[in-house]
Amino acid sequence: MQRKFCSACGGALAPATEPHGSQPCASCGTEHFRNSKPCAGAVVARGGRVLLVRRAIEPFKDHWDIPGGFLHEAEHPEDGARREILEETGLRVRLVETLGIYMDRYGGEDAEEWTLNVYYLAEPLDDAEPRAADDASEIAWFAPDELPAEMAFNHEREVLAAWRARLRQT
Numbered sequence: 001m002q003r004k005f006c007s008a009c010g011g012a013l014a015p016a017t018e019p020h021g022s023q024p025c026a027s028c029g030t031e032h033f034r035n036s037k038p039c040a041g042a043v044v045a046r047g048g049r050v051l052l053v054r055r056a057i058e059p060f061k062d063h064w065d066i067p068g069g070f071l072h073e074a075e076h077p078e079d080g081a082r083r084e085i086l087e088e089t090g091l092r093v094r095l096v097e098t099l100g101i102y103m104d105r106y107g108g109e110d111a112e113e114w115t116l117n118v119y120y121l122a123e124p125l126d127d128a129e130p131r132a133a134d135d136a137s138e139i140a141w142f143a144p145d146e147l148p149a150e151m152a153f154n155h156e157r158e159v160l161a162a163w164r165a166r167l168r169q170t
């Protein structure tokens with residue numbers, strides 16, 4: 001995402017000259033790097049079904065989503081994934097392995113903000129039933145052949161395809 005003002009002196013910034021390039025401040029020289037925002041989430045599976053949440057907030061309110069979210073400063077992605085799942089579903093999970101890292105835009109094809117999304121495979125620590133909370137309005141388990149046709153974010157189709165590919169291997 002392009003910045004409009006310098007974070008150090010408040011001066012106006014010119015747009016970056018290269019795609020995704022940095023924006024130096026012409027007044028004080030401070031460089032403004034444009035990074036993707038780090039996010040973490042997990043495919044939580046039980047008995048071959050995956051846990052999805054329906055979004056209660058924009059963007060993509062009411063779309064199905066994989067539990068996860070933005071990392072806090074200094075937070076390890078593993079801790080962030082467990083925290084987000086607990087907040088949205090009430091479930092405590094064990095992260096089994098890293099599924100992959102996926103790039104996306106936050107808010108659709110034309111959004112300026114990029115995200116870097118770390119995903120894990122996870123399983124619940126106990127038999128507790130999930131409850132939708134925080135920024136989730138509904139929650140459900142889905143079999144691999146009953147997944148929602150449309151997910152909130154483009155990269156989530158790839159994440160679920162990776163999960164299905166793992167299921168076929170086992």
Ligand SMILES: [Zn+2]
Nearest residue numbers: 006009025028
């Ligand atoms: Zn400046």
